[in-house]
Amino acid sequence: MAIAAKIIQQAGIPGQTDEARELAGSHIICEALVREGVTLLYGYPGGAIMPFYDALTSYPSLHHVLVRHEQAAAHAADGYARATGKVGVCVATSGPGATNLVTGLATAFMDSTPLVAITGQVARTFIGRDAFQETDVIGVTQPITKHNFLVRNASEIADVIHQAFRVALSGRPGPVLVDIPKDVQFEKAVYCPSDYVTSEQYMKALAEGAQRPADYLLAQAAQLLAQAEKPVIMAGHGVILSNAYNELQAFAEKTSIPVITTLLGQSSFSDTHPLHLGLPGMHGPAHVNRAISEADVIVGVGLRFDDRVTGKVSGFAPNARIIHIDIDPSEMHKVKIATVPIVADAKVALAALTEVVAPQDHSAWLKEIRSWQAVAEERSQSIERDDNLPDPVSILQGIYEATKGQAIIVSDVGQHQMWTARHYTWTRRNSHITSGGLGTMGFALPAAMGVKMGMPDDIVWAIAGDGGAQMNIQELATLQQEGVAIKYAIMNNGYLGMVRQWQQFFHARNYSETPISGPDYVKLADAYGVTGIRVKRREDIASAIKQAMETEGTVIVEFIIEPEANVYPMVAPGKAITDMIEE
Amino acid sequence: MTKITAPAERSGHSDVSRDVMQAYTLVVLVEDRLGAVDRVFSLFRRRRANMQTLVLGRCELPDVIRITVAVNDSEVGIDHLVEQLRKIIDVRKVAHFMAQQAITRELALIKVSRIEEHTRAIIELASLFGATVVDLTASTVTLEVSGSSEKIDKLVGQVQRYGIREIVRTGSVAMAYDAEDK
Numbered sequence: 001m002a003i004a005a006k007i008i009q010q011a012g013i014p015g016q017t018d019e020a021r022e023l024a025g026s027h028i029i030c031e032a033l034v035r036e037g038v039t040l041l042y043g044y045p046g047g048a049i050m051p052f053y054d055a056l057t058s059y060p061s062l063h064h065v066l067v068r069h070e071q072a073a074a075h076a077a078d079g080y081a082r083a084t085g086k087v088g089v090c091v092a093t094s095g096p097g098a099t100n101l102v103t104g105l106a107t108a109f110m111d112s113t114p115l116v117a118i119t120g121q122v123a124r125t126f127i128g129r130d131a132f133q134e135t136d137v138i139g140v141t142q143p144i145t146k147h148n149f150l151v152r153n154a155s156e157i158a159d160v161i162h163q164a165f166r167v168a169l170s171g172r173p174g175p176v177l178v179d180i181p182k183d184v185q186f187e188k189a190v191y192c193p194s195d196y197v198t199s200e201q202y203m204k205a206l207a208e209g210a211q212r213p214a215d216y217l218l219a220q221a222a223q224l225l226a227q228a229e230k231p232v233i234m235a236g237h238g239v240i241l242s243n244a245y246n247e248l249q250a251f252a253e254k255t256s257i258p259v260i261t262t263l264l265g266q267s268s269f270s271d272t273h274p275l276h277l278g279l280p281g282m283h284g285p286a287h288v289n290r291a292i293s294e295a296d297v298i299v300g301v302g303l304r305f306d307d308r309v310t311g312k313v314s315g316f317a318p319n320a321r322i323i324h325i326d327i328d329p330s331e332m333h334k335v336k337i338a339t340v341p342i343v344a345d346a347k348v349a350l351a352a353l354t355e356v357v358a359p360q361d362h363s364a365w366l367k368e369i370r371s372w373q374a375v376a377e378e379r380s381q382s383i384e385r386d387d388n389l390p391d392p393v394s395i396l397q398g399i400y401e402a403t404k405g406q407a408i409i410v411s412d413v414g415q416h417q418m419w420t421a422r423h424y425t426w427t428r429r430n431s432h433i434t435s436g437g438l439g440t441m442g443f444a445l446p447a448a449m450g451v452k453m454g455m456p457d458d459i460v461w462a463i464a465g466d467g468g469a470q471m472n473i474q475e476l477a478t479l480q481q482e483g484v485a486i487k488y489a490i491m492n493n494g495y496l497g498m499v500r501q502w503q504q505f506f507h508a509r510n511y512s513e514t515p516i517s518g519p520d521y522v523k524l525a526d527a528y529g530v531t532g533i534r535v536k537r538r539e540d541i542a543s544a545i546k547q548a549m550e551t552e553g554t555v556i557v558e559f560i561i562e563p564e565a566n567v568y569p570m571v572a573p574g575k576a577i578t579d580m581i582e583e
Numbered sequence: 584m585t586k587i588t589a590p591a592e593r594s595g596h597s598d599v600s601r602d603v604m605q606a607y608t609l610v611v612l613v614e615d616r617l618g619a620v621d622r623v624f625s626l627f628r629r630r631r632a633n634m635q636t637l638v639l640g641r642c643e644l645p646d647v648i649r650i651t652v653a654v655n656d657s658e659v660g661i662d663h664l665v666e667q668l669r670k671i672i673d674v675r676k677v678a679h680f681m682a683q684q685a686i687t688r689e690l691a692l693i694k695v696s697r698i699e700e701h702t703r704a705i706i707e708l709a710s711l712f713g714a715t716v717v718d719l720t721a722s723t724v725t726l727e728v729s730g731s732s733e734k735i736d737k738l739v740g741q742v743q744r745y746g747i748r749e750i751v752r753t754g755s756v757a758m759a760y761d762a763e764d765k
Contacts, residue, residue, distance in 0.1 A: 138618055143625055147672040150617055167672060330666035333659050 020192035025154035026055035026185040029118065032161035034061055036198055038089050040080060040453055041065070042073035046093025047133055049120030051185035065453070065482055068474035070097050072446035074104020074175075075472070078113050079450030082433050083408060085243070087114045087168050087199070088450065094120045095133030098179075099140060103440060106144040108175040110437025111264060112241060114168035115175035116161075117141075121150070123183035137179050146174030151181070154189035158196050165199035170206060172328040173241060212352045213325075213344045221299075221323045221340045222356045228297035230365050231257045234280065234309075237264035237436070238302010238326060238346045245429050247350035248301065249273070255360045258369060260288055262303050264436040267426040277369065281309040282571045283418040287373040289577040295320045302326060302346045305335035306437070315576025325349045380568075383583055390541050390559040392419040392491060396463075398541045399489065400425050402549055403459050408433065408451050412444035412464035415497040418567040420463050442471025448486045449479055459487070459549070466492040466518045476528040479554045487548045488556045490521060493563045501566050505581060506573075521558040530554040604655045606635070608685055608757040611650040611668055612642065612676040619673035623650060626667055632656065636689070636732075636754030647675060651756045680759055687757040690729040692717070693739060696746035697724045705745055712738045723748055 023031065029052055033041070042065045045053045056064055067073040070092040077088030088108075092101050098119040108115045122131040138150050147167045149160045157180065164176040225231060239248050245268060252259050252275050259269045260277045269276055278288045292298070298320045303309070310316040313335060324331070324338035325346055332341040342349050385391065396419060399407065405427040411420040411434040426432055433451060435443040448462035469490045479486065500514040525532025531551050535544045535558065548555040569580040613619045620639065627634060635653040642649035656664065661679055668677045693714075695705055705724055706716060714728035728738055732755055739750065 139621070142618060142622060143629065146670075148618070152617075328666075328670070330663060330670055332663075332666070334663055337659070 020190050022188050023191045024051065024055065024185065025151075025157050025180065025187050025189065026051035027058070028154060028157045028189060028191045029161060029180065029185070030055050030059045030062060031191060031193065032158045032196070033089065034059060035193055035196075036087070036162065036165050037200065038087070039063055041089040041091055042067050042076040042080075042450070043091030043118075044070050044073060044093070044097060046095075046097045046120065048094035048122055048182045049091060049097070049118075049180075049185075050093075051182060052091070052118070052120065052180075055185075064091075065449075065478065067446065067478050069472065070100035071104050071442070072449075072472050072475045072478070074101045074115065074117065075107065075440075075443050075446035076450035076453075076475075077115050077117075078104060078108045078111075078443075079410060079433060079447030080454040081108075081113045081115060081173075081450075082111075082447075083430070083451040084454040085241075086454070087116055087165050089116050089118070091118045092120070093133065094122055094137070094182075095135045097133075098137040099135055101177075102140060102144065103438075105141055105175045105177065107435050107438045107440045107443060109144045109146070111435065112173050112237060113175065114173035116164045116168055117145075117175060117177040118161075119177060119179050120185070121179045121181040124152070124181045125183070127181065137177065141177050144175070145177050148177040148179065150179045151184055154184050154187035157184070157189070158191055158193075162196045162198055166197070166202045169199050169203055172326075210345055210348050213342045213349050217340055217342050218352055218356045221342065221353055222358070224297050224321055224323060224340060225255060225257075225299075225357050225360070228360075229362075230291075230295050231255070231297040231299065231362065232277070232291050232295045233257050233259045233299045233301065234262065234292075234303055235259055235265040235268045235301050236262045236303025237268075239265060239268035240430050241302065242327070242346040242348075244301070244345075244347035244350050245269070247347050247354065251299075251350045251354040251357075254354055255357055256362045256366070257299065257360070258291065258362070258366055260284075260292065261426075262306075262309055262436075263421055263434065265303060266421050266432040267428065267430055271426045275366070279421050281306075281311065281577060282573075283422065283567050283569070284577070285373065285422070286376045286569055286580060286582070287369050289571070289580070290372055291369045292317050292320070293576075293578045298322045300324045300326075300338075301350065304331050307335075310335060311571050311575055311577035311579075315578070325353075380583060387562055388538050389562050390535050390538050392416065392561060392565065393423045394538060394541050395489060395491065395545075395559050395561075396420060396423040397425075398545045399461055399463075402542070402545045403461070405431070407431065407459040407461050408455060410434065410444050410448040410451055410460065410462045412462070412468035413439045413441045413498075414465045414468060415493075415501065415565070415567050416463055416465045416491045418498075419491075422567075441468035444468060445472050445486075445488065446475045446478075448488070449475060449482075449484055452484050452486050453482070462486055462488045464488070464490055465497055466490055466494065467496040467516055469521075470516075470518055473524070476525070476530055476554065476556075480529045483553075485553045485555075488554065490556060490558045491561050492518065492521075492558050493561050493565060494518075495563060497565070498567070500564070501570070504564070504566070505570070521556050525556045530556065532556045532558065534558045534560065536560045601657050601659050604633070604657055605661075606682055607654055607656060607661050607679050608682065608687060608755065609650075609652045609654060609661075609665070609668075610676075610678045610757060610759075611652070611674060612644070613648050613650060613671075614673040614675060615646045615648050616673055619671075620648060620650070622671045622673060623668065626664075626671065627652070627654075630664060630667070632664060636752075638754040638756050640756070651754070653755050678759065680757070685757040685759045687731055687755045688729055689732050689735055689753055689755045690727070691735045691739075691750060691752045693726045693728065693742060693750050694718075694723050694748040695726065695742045696722060696748055701745050705742060708741050709738070712741075714738060 081088035
């Protein structure tokens with residue numbers, strides 16, 4: 001209630017002309033987007049969204065990027081949102097346009113990314129009558145959006161668009177879809193900007209009203225931590241979403257608790273920090289999983305204890321009490337019972353917790369973990385590799401060295417994704433972007449485009465396998481048309497590698513439908529008007545990366561890697577995370 | 584391992600195990616908007632919630648639909664379900680209680696076969712349960728009864744011997760007891 005009162009006071013931006021005007025619905029959409037601070041949108045026109053596209057040319061501040069497939073529009077908006085923290089916007093027509101967004105919306109939903117998708121719909125009189133390009137997109141997207149709206153008349157549009165942005169951003173972020181019938185886009189309504197609360201006003205009021213966690217919870221957490229001998233912090237995507245990097249570091253340093261970063265938590269805490277341990281779960285190094293198994297207290301911040309992190313739940317952290325900080329109350333006790341459930345924004349909660357905890361010293365515990373790590377690393381270095389093919393670790397280290405860790409890395413899904421998470425050194429905040437929850441192949445290229453357009457001054461590398469690279473590869477044309485330059489590493493092993501690895505381990509090497517051929521990427525690059533480089537020898541990695549960085553425009557670097565390289569270690573599905581398959 | 588004299592797990596909650604299923608009544612108030620009720624139902628579907636009855640109707644607030652669901656779940660499960668329901672934008676309020684914390688009522692119509700010599704007995708039985716005869720034909724007598732589900736179960740059990748042609752039950756609606764009455 002207090003928030004609402006504050007917003008009412010704030011409504012009406014000084015200096016903004018506040019005349020009530022009569023506008024077509026399509027123009028009201030654009031007005032509301034401009035007022036929300038939108039500058040970039042990704043989309044694809046079609047019959048039911050044509051009035052909007054007609055209005056768009058009157059709003060030069062809205063830069064529309066014509067993607068080559070609507071799925072890519074959603075991923076690009078997703079990448080943009082993850083990199084900038086703003087809401088990503090994508091647009092599609094009704095029917096197939098809208099259903100093509102579905103995978104992208106589901107990806108954003110699983111990874112809590114704020115998106116607003118605007119779809120055209122057939123005219124109101126045709127709805128429910130199987131009209132041309134009619135799909136019940138509200139029904140289709142209901143389980144994969146945070147919320148969705150069907151706009152019933154033009155006078156609702158502005159309010160719905162602003163609401164959509166507020167819903168997308170507030171609490172645990174997520175995608176919101178707004179479905180607007182074609183005749184509503186034509187319909188005229190009176191539009192008066194100051195009648196509506198923008199997400200910026202709302203979020204500001206929300207931040208001012210942000211509640212510190214209850215004192216008794218903080219006291220309980222402090223008490224647990226004071227008695228802990230083997231505590232660990234597990235940091236997830238929530239740290240990045242709430243911009244809680246400093247608070248996490250301050251908390252870790254004051255308590256000297258080692259920090260584990262989940263897949264989406266990579267780059268929330270510097271890999272080079274002495275307290276950093278690494279990735280947990282299915283492909284986490286042994287010492288990280290062992291630390292979890294021996295831990296007596298786990299501080300989980302902004303993570304949801306996903307099954308790829310926990311393995312068999314009963315075998316996960318059997319000795320640990322859990323302090324779980326998450327903004328979403330429905331995450332509490334979902335997988336593991338939290339001894340201290342703290343429903344709060346990570347930034348606020350960590351700052352408050354840092355105040356109440358006493359400084360601690362866990363150097364003996366850290367030393368113990370490091371000793372396990374040393375043994376494993378020695379073992380892995382002793383493994384001889386006889387071929388001279390480029391290997392994933394050298395490729396990732398090469399990219400890290402060439403970019404001094406300042407690039408933003410967007411990975412696809414599969415083996416290379418795990419190698420990237422593990423072997424790149426994450427030192428720059430929010431530099432790791434990937435589809436974690438849904439595991440969407442074909443994410444990297446369009447998402448990298450969104451990242452680059454959101455952060456035009458940064459170097460953006462997309463990394464994919466030869467399977468995922470062939471999904472959404474059409475976006476090379478969009479990059480070319482927009483003059484957007486990314487560097488694109490493709491690790492080509494001629495297999496759908498992660499599935500092949502599972503077949504090797506769990507299906508007696510029955511490589512069913514995993515060998516895959518691809519195009520000649522150098523020629524393909526040429527066909528799209530970008531540059532292609534092929535690397536077949538390990539010693540050429542560094543020079544190829546250098547050449548890619550020095551070449552203007554988008555560059556594809558295809559690395560021919562060992563066909564049956566595996567991601568080690570690996571925890572078999574359904575097994576405890578300490579039960580690992582090692583190289 | 585360290586000894587920790589720590590707060591109880593899930594402080595403020597009972598220590599009933601995750602495996603113990605109990606009967607709960609959920610009351611969900613949703614905005615009367617397109618797709619709002621859908622969203623609530625699809626959450627039940629997605630969670631494979633063990634629903635016993637489900638009732639949808641109006642309440643004292645305009646533009647609000649009151650959904651009453653009887654569901655069997657664990658305490659942790661029900662807490663999680665409630666939090667997930669609260670995340671649905673169109674959901675205004677969610678309350679949940681166990682049977683003894685609420686007045687629950689259900690309405691049933693029971694069509695019973697009749698032959699002349701049983702008619703009196705059926706009607707007398709019905710009146711014991713506060714049921715009324717709402718229709719009478721040469722071969723059937725239809726009873727209307729309301730009350731707790733258990734009461735209706737009992738009446739059904741009693742008239743079984745005369746031959747039941749058809750039963751319709753509305754499912755339970757519930758209202759929490761006022762705190763001061765307890």
